[in-house]
Amino acid sequence: MYIDVIGVDGSKQFGCNLCSMLLGESVLLDAGSASMLSGQQQQEVEMVLLTHAHLDHVLELGFMIDATVTIRDEPLRVMGSKACLEIVQKHYMNDLIWPDFSHIKTSIGPALVYEIIEDRKWFKLPGEITAWAEPVCHGSGARGFFFRSNTGTILYTGDTGPTDSIWEKGSEMDDLKMIIAEISFPDQKTDVAIASNHLTPSLLEKELKKLNKPDVPVYAFHLKPWERHEIEKDVARRFGGRIVILRRGDRLEF
Numbered sequence: 388m389y390i391d392v393i394g395v396d397g398s399k400q401f402g403c404n405l406c407s408m409l410l411g412e413s414v415l416l417d418a419g420s421a422s423m424l425s426g427q428q429q430q431e432v433e434m435v436l437l438t439h440a441h442l443d444h445v446l447e448l449g450f451m452i453d454a455t456v457t458i459r460d461e462p463l464r465v466m467g468s469k470a471c472l473e474i475v476q477k478h479y480m481n482d483l484i485w486p487d488f489s490h491i492k493t494s495i496g497p498a499l500v501y502e503i504i505e506d507r508k509w510f511k512l513p514g515e516i517t518a519w520a521e522p523v524c525h526g527s528g529a530r531g532f533f534f535r536s537n538t539g540t541i542l543y544t545g546d547t548g549p550t551d552s553i554w555e556k557g558s559e560m561d562d563l564k565m566i567i568a569e570i571s572f573p574d575q576k577t578d579v580a581i582a583s584n585h586l587t588p589s590l591l592e593k594e595l596k597k598l599n600k601p602d603v604p605v606y607a608f609h610l611k612p613w614e615r616h617e618i619e620k621d622v623a624r625r626f627g628g629r630i631v632i633l634r635r636g637d638r639l640e641f
């Protein structure tokens with residue numbers, strides 16, 4: 388199994404792409420940069436798994452369903468925590484900001500269906516993958532995920548500030564292959580990171596100590612673009628080579 392990195396930036400500026408990753412061909416993890424996928428790729432996405440309802444993670448969900456509504460074979464399944472989906476339905480796809488595609492009837496029924504993910508239970512995804520949603524400290528119904536294939540498990544934090552249970556759960560997993568973790572701000576801006584429930588390199592270092600697996604590789608994403616240079620310096624100083632900062636176009640295999 389693989390994850391293709393479509394967008395990794397923690398905000399939108401020229402040349403930056405908001406968070407979206409393709410898990411195999413048919414699962415899109417967050418929809419910040421869904422329009423970076425070709426029309427064919429968008430059509431092949433069966434489900435969008437949302438970590439939470441912040442704009443940088445849901446922004447292009449509306450454009451993706453708009454572009455594929457007349458050509459889909461099945462309704463697009465939009466999955467997330469109950470709180471996350473309620474926010475998307477009430478404040479985004481509400482027939483005011485954007486059409487409510489879950490009420491638009493097509494030849495295949497509604498164009499989009501919402502599916503609540505239960506916390507802390509394995510559920511199936513296409514391609515022999517199972518996933519687990521773990522609440523994290525961020526708001527807007529935020530969840531991190533574990534993705535497990537027959538060759539190993541990935542921990543994906545989504546957006547989060549300091550939190551505990553996802554690291555405790557990760558510590559139980561003997562087959563943990565990699566961690567994809569957010570870093571949004573440099574160490575110098577720790578106060579802003581704490582106030583907005585995000586991480587800095589030093590905060591992530593403390594988080595990783597909650598996980599008793601010092602050799603598992605870590606990939607960082609969600610850097611604020613204007614802080615990238617400072618974060619890279621902090622990461623190099625603090626971690627040497629253990630943490631790799633993801634870039635658009637990277638592929639992670641597990």
Ligand SMILES: [Zn+2]
Pocket residue numbers: 439441525546
């Ligand atoms: Zn967020």
Ligand SMILES: [Zn+2]
Pocket residue numbers: 397441443444546609
């Ligand atoms: Zn975000």
